[in-house]
Amino acid sequence: MRPVVLFTLLMAALGVSAAPAAAQAAPKQTIAIVVNAQSPISDLSFAELRKIFMGDQQFWADRSKVTLLVRAPTARERATVLDKIYKMDEDQFRQYWIGKMFRAEVAGGPKIVYSTDMALNLIATIKGSITFVPAASVTGDVKVLRIDGKLPSDPGYILK
Amino acid sequence: MAERRWKIRKPKWLGEVVIQSLAIVFSILLALWTDQWKENRKSRELSVISLRNFLTEIQQNENRLDDALPYHKGLQTMLVQLDSSHAIRTPSEFQNEVGIDGLRAPALLQTAWLTAVATGVLTKLDYETVSALSLTYTLQDRFREDTRTGMQSVVAASNFGPGGAAPAVETAKNYIGEVVTSEDELRSAYAVAEGVVRKKLESMVPPSEIPPQPDSASAAKKKGT
Numbered sequence: 601m602r603p604v605v606l607f608t609l610l611m612a613a614l615g616v617s618a619a620p621a622a623a624q625a626a627p628k629q630t631i632a633i634v635v636n637a638q639s640p641i642s643d644l645s646f647a648e649l650r651k652i653f654m655g656d657q658q659f660w661a662d663r664s665k666v667t668l669l670v671r672a673p674t675a676r677e678r679a680t681v682l683d684k685i686y687k688m689d690e691d692q693f694r695q696y697w698i699g700k701m702f703r704a705e706v707a708g709g710p711k712i713v714y715s716t717d718m719a720l721n722l723i724a725t726i727k728g729s730i731t732f733v734p735a736a737s738v739t740g741d742v743k744v745l746r747i748d749g750k751l752p753s754d755p756g757y758i759l760k
Numbered sequence: 761m762a763e764r765r766w767k768i769r770k771p772k773w774l775g776e777v778v779i780q781s782l783a784i785v786f787s788i789l790l791a792l793w794t795d796q797w798k799e800n801r802k803s804r805e806l807s808v809i810s811l812r813n814f815l816t817e818i819q820q821n822e823n824r825l826d827d828a829l830p831y832h833k834g835l836q837t838m839l840v841q842l843d844s845s846h847a848i849r850t851p852s853e854f855q856n857e858v859g860i861d862g863l864r865a866p867a868l869l870q871t872a873w874l875t876a877v878a879t880g881v882l883t884k885l886d887y888e889t890v891s892a893l894s895l896t897y898t899l900q901d902r903f904r905e906d907t908r909t910g911m912q913s914v915v916a917a918s919n920f921g922p923g924g925a926a927p928a929v930e931t932a933k934n935y936i937g938e939v940v941t942s943e944d945e946l947r948s949a950y951a952v953a954e955g956v957v958r959k960k961l962e963s964m965v966p967p968s969e970i971p972p973q974p975d976s977a978s979a980a981k982k983k984g985t
Contacts, residue, residue, distance in 0.1 A: 667830045672859075704820060707827035708866060715856040718838075726834035 631680050631759040632735040632752045634720070634742040636727050643746040646758055652730060653685050655697070655706045660728055669719055669731035670710035681732050684759055732759070803884045804964065810881045811961045813872040814893060815954065815971050821868045821900070822950045825943050828866040832940050835862060839933040848925045854918050858932055863914060865907035865939055868946075873897045889960045896953040903942045910935040 651657040671678040697709040713719040716737045723729050724741040735752035750757045917931040961970050
């Protein structure tokens with residue numbers, strides 16, 4: 601495959617378009633980490649969460665594949681996650697995943713979703729999936745994970 | 761009398777000439793045999809390198825399909841629901857609920873195949889192996905071409921006007937259905953090709969020199985991932 605085509609596909613896989621700086625400057629909101637309702641996981645430490653989001657842990661304890669869903673660059677919650685979990689800006693995030701793919705450390709980048717509804721629909725459908733949505737948008741079809749033992753509504757929750 | 765005549769006719773140097781001729785012929789044959797042995801060894805080494813490359817590439821492509829398949833199956837389920845609920849009415853809703861980039865097929869590698877074709881190493885492999893590899897990469901090419909044309913249809917359908925939402929969702933649903941089916945088929949083809957290449961490699965080198973069987977989860981655990 602020609603490098604240009606591969607690069608374009610990588611960009612598409614990472615949901616890279618003209619990354620709006622406005623999204624990063626927008627006010628932050630409380631983020632809920634959600635998984636499929638049938639997932640046995642209900643609590644993660646922040647370190648475990650970071651490993652999953654960084655692509656360093658690609659399988660759940662039951663050996664099923666982790667499918668990481670990430671919002672497209674226009675979303676406010678993406679800016680929060682990049683800041684709090686990845687500790688990266690858009691460029692660093694893009695380069696991080698491209699580097700991981702070129703080193704064959706991951707088979708693919710995070711899967712892109714374009715809205716909270718799409719994210720929640722896919723979480724409800726894909727057994728091993730995990731994503732982040734605004735805490736206020738969570739529906740009953742998915743399971744909200746405790747991070748370091750805390751739910752989004754608890755004081756001291758890390759993704760506020 | 762006859763013995764005496766023979767002794768007279770036989771020159772002294774004849775034995776030496778015969779011995780030297782034999783030595784020369786033997787040297788030439790030995791050189792040819794050594795050359796042939798070296799050539800065979802080189803071909804064998806080239807074949808082993810090529811087969812290892814094929815095995816690694818097939819495993820990487822399998823991983824890429826394994827990575828994309830759950831997501832595509834999720835999209836398929838979602839599109840079936842959207843198609844029956846008629847929830848999408850505008851192109852922006854289509855973009856928000858379906859997206860376009862997520863429908864793309866994974867980028868699959870074919871470096872090992874192109875290298876083998878360019879270097880002519882395929883001529884040094886047996887028919888069964890070449891046939892399995894050829895079929896696999898032909899299916900991979902067809903998958904890429906089908907998804908390319910399918911994506912063009914989805915993109916064209918996504919710019920719909922009034923009343924065009926249902927056909928757009930149906931086009932996307934049909935397309936992702938074909939992608940999922942093709943990914944499943946290609947996954948099976950990779951499994952067969954991997955078995956053939958592995959068997960061939962096992963007949964050529966010790967097991968320790970063959971890339972291990974892909975048990976993704978346990979391999980990942982060993983690597984701490």
